[in-house]
Amino acid sequence: MMKKITLFLLLTLGLQQIMTAQTAILIPVETKRTILLYSVGKDQKLYQSYLGTKLQQATEYSDMGTKNFESYLSAGTSNLFEPAIRVRHADNNPSLELQYVSYQQKKINDSITLTTIKLKDPQYPFEVVLNFKASFNEDVIEQWTEIRHTEKKAVTLYNFASSMLHFDASAYWLTQFHGNWAEEMRMQESKLTSGIKIIDSKLGTRADMYQTPVFFLSLNKPSDETSGELIAGTLAWSGNFQLAFELDELNSLRVITGMNPYASEYTLQPDKVFTTPSFIFTYSNKGKGEASRNLHSWARKNGLIDGDKPRLTLLNNWETTFFNFDETKLNGLFDDAVKLGVDLFLLDDGWFGNKYPRANDNAGLGDWQETKTKLPNGIEALIKSAEQKGVKFGIWIEPEMVNPKSELYEKHPEWVLRFPNRSEKYFRNQLVLDLTNPQVQDFVYGIIDNLMTAHPSLAYFKWDCNSMIGNAYSPYLKDNQSQLYIDYDLGLYKVMARVREKYPHLPMMLCSGGGGRVDYGAMKYFTEFWPSDNTDALERVYIQWGYSYFYPSEAICCHITSWGSQSLKFRTDVAMSGKMGYDIQVNKMTPEELKFSQDAIENYKRLNTVIWQGDLFRLISPYDENRSVLMYVNKEKSKAVLFSYTLNLRYGDTFKNVLLQGLDPLKHYRVREINIATKPAFKETDKDYSGDYLMKIGLSISSTQSLSSVVLEITEKLEQDTW
Ligand code: DGJ
Numbered sequence: 001m002m003k004k005i006t007l008f009l010l011l012t013l014g015l016q017q018i019m020t021a022q023t024a025i026l027i028p029v030e031t032k033r034t035i036l037l038y039s040v041g042k043d044q045k046l047y048q049s050y051l052g053t054k055l056q057q058a059t060e061y062s063d064m065g066t067k068n069f070e071s072y073l074s075a076g077t078s079n080l081f082e083p084a085i086r087v088r089h090a091d092n093n094p095s096l097e098l099q100y101v102s103y104q105q106k107k108i109n110d111s112i113t114l115t116t117i118k119l120k121d122p123q124y125p126f127e128v129v130l131n132f133k134a135s136f137n138e139d140v141i142e143q144w145t146e147i148r149h150t151e152k153k154a155v156t157l158y159n160f161a162s163s164m165l166h167f168d169a170s171a172y173w174l175t176q177f178h179g180n181w182a183e184e185m186r187m188q189e190s191k192l193t194s195g196i197k198i199i200d201s202k203l204g205t206r207a208d209m210y211q212t213p214v215f216f217l218s219l220n221k222p223s224d225e226t227s228g229e230l231i232a233g234t235l236a237w238s239g240n241f242q243l244a245f246e247l248d249e250l251n252s253l254r255v256i257t258g259m260n261p262y263a264s265e266y267t268l269q270p271d272k273v274f275t276t277p278s279f280i281f282t283y284s285n286k287g288k289g290e291a292s293r294n295l296h297s298w299a300r301k302n303g304l305i306d307g308d309k310p311r312l313t314l315l316n317n318w319e320t321t322f323f324n325f326d327e328t329k330l331n332g333l334f335d336d337a338v339k340l341g342v343d344l345f346l347l348d349d350g351w352f353g354n355k356y357p358r359a360n361d362n363a364g365l366g367d368w369q370e371t372k373t374k375l376p377n378g379i380e381a382l383i384k385s386a387e388q389k390g391v392k393f394g395i396w397i398e399p400e401m402v403n404p405k406s407e408l409y410e411k412h413p414e415w416v417l418r419f420p421n422r423s424e425k426y427f428r429n430q431l432v433l434d435l436t437n438p439q440v441q442d443f444v445y446g447i448i449d450n451l452m453t454a455h456p457s458l459a460y461f462k463w464d465c466n467s468m469i470g471n472a473y474s475p476y477l478k479d480n481q482s483q484l485y486i487d488y489d490l491g492l493y494k495v496m497a498r499v500r501e502k503y504p505h506l507p508m509m510l511c512s513g514g515g516g517r518v519d520y521g522a523m524k525y526f527t528e529f530w531p532s533d534n535t536d537a538l539e540r541v542y543i544q545w546g547y548s549y550f551y552p553s554e555a556i557c558c559h560i561t562s563w564g565s566q567s568l569k570f571r572t573d574v575a576m577s578g579k580m581g582y583d584i585q586v587n588k589m590t591p592e593e594l595k596f597s598q599d600a601i602e603n604y605k606r607l608n609t610v611i612w613q614g615d616l617f618r619l620i621s622p623y624d625e626n627r628s629v630l631m632y633v634n635k636e637k638s639k640a641v642l643f644s645y646t647l648n649l650r651y652g653d654t655f656k657n658v659l660l661q662g663l664d665p666l667k668h669y670r671v672r673e674i675n676i677a678t679k680p681a682f683k684e685t686d687k688d689y690s691g692d693y694l695m696k697i698g699l700s701i702s703s704t705q706s707l708s709s710v711v712l713e714i715t716e717k718l719e720q721d722t723w
Pocket of ligand 1: 318348349396464466511512513514530532533
């Protein structure tokens with residue numbers, strides 16, 4: 001009987017050991033408040049001993065006496081759960097064991113420490129290196145894995161997680177974000193039940209759209225904005241991803257993140273390194289608000305191009321003209337951009353193609369020369385004219401794609417992803433170029449490089465991507481088709497990295513028919529992203545709210561358009577809480593609307609550092625009430641901007657005071673309503689309060705009129721101020 005129990009325990013607890021079996025080696029991955037602690041067992045395996053708030057006495061880590069979980073579970077021997085890694089060795093042996101070899105820690109800069117832990121199979125020259133980049137001040141850990149071997153022939157990789165994290169709480173709540181075109185980032189929360197919950201994408205060119213690679217995992221009980229223990233995590237990968245949450249029979253949870261193993265067996269040659277994307281996460285015991293602020297601070301430093309620098313306000317022509325424009329019309333729009341007071345005019349889709357002009361989305365993609373009939377004097381004349389009038393000029397491209405009706409397709413059918421023996425499947429009448437092919441990579445890089453070489457003062461790019469991989473066959477990869485999904489993305493990153501090497505500070509928006517592509521794998525090459533084609537301001541309240549959990553506002557492009565029936569004020573106030581821009585017919589504005597917009601841009605320019613670089617506090621969620629309130633506070637707590645949106649009210653809806661957050665209780669502040677359209681909506685404007693009062697008693701801010709909004713500028717009042 002005893003033997004039976006031991007055998008049972010060995011099988012089911014193969015991944016879980018009791019502390020007594022540990023050696024003295026402890027490997028801490030530390031940030032300001034968090035520690036992820038590994039230890040080495042007497043069996044030479046690596047265990048995750050702890051993930052959570054740091055202990056005050058570091059000496060107590062060695063005798064914690066808690067459960068230990070095998071860090072990066074492999075498949076084929078005693079682990080009978082979902083593995084982090086599964087391989088078939090050169091001799092066809094399908095098992096892997098990983099033992100601890102060594103670890104190293106080095107400081108990369110004042111804030112970042114890199115920890116690497118080397119593991120090895122005792123029977124094979126097969127090695128796994130776990131990497132952890134800990135951003136101390138931001139409380140964020142990036143984790144990724146490198147796999148290499150020196151076996152006699154290639155090894156096949158079937159599972160290759162970026163990270164495996166273990167949790168041992170009483171219950172787990174998963175907050176996930178799903179959507180579709182024009183309904184991005186819808187939030188859902190559910191309690192995890194036993195078994196595996198998988199969130200993934202198989203779309204090829206984009207991580208999100210139906211599901212997104214971001215989540216909150218709350219431990220023990222659901223967390224809210226200011227309380228609760230949780231991690232906020234996201235995978236930095238723009239292709240197929242998988243987040244797996246496996247709750248076992250002992251109520252322990254393993255979170256396995258990485259590239260989706262779906263249809264992706266990878267052949268790893270001897271001496272080559274297979275590097276997974278990073279899983280980026282932060283731990284907080286103070287709720288989702290702190291977790292978001294940690295990720296935002298991290299992103300401004302490490303996750304975006306020029307995250308600490310200003311962005312350009314712009315007027316885009318997509319919703320005004322679609323494909324229907326010419327030089328004269330564009331010149332009129334430059335005048336509108338100047339009238340509004342924005343920094344840049346962004347020319348969207350429809351400027352290229354000659355044999356097959358891009359008059360609609362049927363033709364021209366791939367032929368990146370100006371359409372002569374439409375723009376007889378070319379891009380350069382447009383840039384010069386815009387500059388003379390006083391705005392910069394930016395341009396739209398969709399470099400990874402091709403229309404079958406294009407010269408590119410005629411010339412290079414072998415550059416296109418498609419089956420040799422099946423009819424082509426189209427998404428928006430287009431096909432995806434084979435970015436696994438270095439020649440195609442050169443071509444795609446050349447689109448930007450040629451444009452920049454010919455027109456050095458191009459000041460902005462919008463990089464679109466409107467198709468998934470629906471014809472999953474690469475002419476270039478030949479017998480290695482199962483590497484397509486991974487190699488496509490690696491090819492894409494090679495191109496983006498080359499662009500950034502030559503043009504390190506060029507502002508670029510990542511766009512994908514809406515928010516289908518935002519992730520920190522691509523965002524490290526971009527300054528901002530297009531969150532959704534849906535610019536109806538009511539929808540945007542929810543969409544932007546969802547993105548704000550993981551991305552800082554400076555990266556979230558929010559354009560004021562004619563989509564939706566709300567007032568211009570409401571649309572402006574919603575866009576102003578992110579990276580504001582316009583895509584609207586300025587010549588259809590009344591003089592009052594134009595004046596309102598000009599003033600709003602002035603306000604935005606005065607306050608954008610607080611909005612872009614300040615700490616975000618989400619005060620009232622649109623998921624909880626028929627209103628939404630959020631505010632940004634600068635680091636010195638001397639300036640804040642608050643946005644309050646009343647949504648579609650229902651009979652009997654009443655609103656309590658809004659308690660502000662993030663201010664200094666000892667400071668005094670002047671509260672002033674801005675962006676006033678006709679008359680003030682906030683009765684208490686131009687009054688002074690202590691930070692203490694604003695945070696404990698709060699203000700009655702929200703108006704009780706559906707689809708109305710209030711923006712407050714909150715400024716520290718110094719003794720000498722007489723206003
Ligand atoms: C999809 C984008 O989301 C839009 O903003 C616009 O650029 C179109 N593509 C152009 O085809």
